[in-house]
Amino acid sequence: MPGRRSRDKGANFEREMARLFREAYPDARRGIGQSRAAGEVPDVDGTPWWVECKRQKAPNIRAAYRQAQEATDGRPVLVVTKADREDILVTMSWKDFVRWTTEILKQS
Template identity: 45%
Template sequence: MTGRMSRDKGARGERELAGLLAERLGISIQRRLGAARDGGHDIDVPGWAVESKRTEVFAEAYWRQAQQQAEVTGCRPVLFWRASRRPWVAYVDLHDVSPAAFPVRGRHRCTMTMDDWCQLAREVAA
């Protein structure tokens, strides 16, 4: 896939994800573009540094990128990843799911469905 095709696929994925999150969370979701995005996460969800990847193969570097963006912004990391003809999967730090059971951020990661992550995001915001 050429660079432009890859960027276009990524941008389509971001728009798709932003729309789905806005619908499920019932809030306005904005993609970060241009200078607002330089060195930052992809989508603005209050309290979360949202990275999205629309690739066929998952890479650990994607999770590390989400963690780095969360550190920079002081938010919780979440990575949404989707391969073709597959649902979106959310990767989160278990500390953000259960801080009492996992008191140290960055040591354990779990995957969940988009709906489960939206429930988590609503509970954390409450």
């Protein structure tokens, strides 16, 4: 049952991330695979980003980023990863990071 355990671990991580995103984005929720229009949906929807979540022993951040880049509906890509016994990491492009921080600075 290692495949099922792995899928369950990933689904649980997506639910956890949706819960954490709801602190800032009340509409955040776990995306479920594909939309009715047969297009991809992010792992966490209801945010301004295309969120890709990976919870694995040693997540491949670059592969997850490429996957999200190919699937995004135009939203900036945000990859959230958690390796076993490690902190949660967030990865985004430098361009998106600068744009995001600039917007925050304008608001303060």
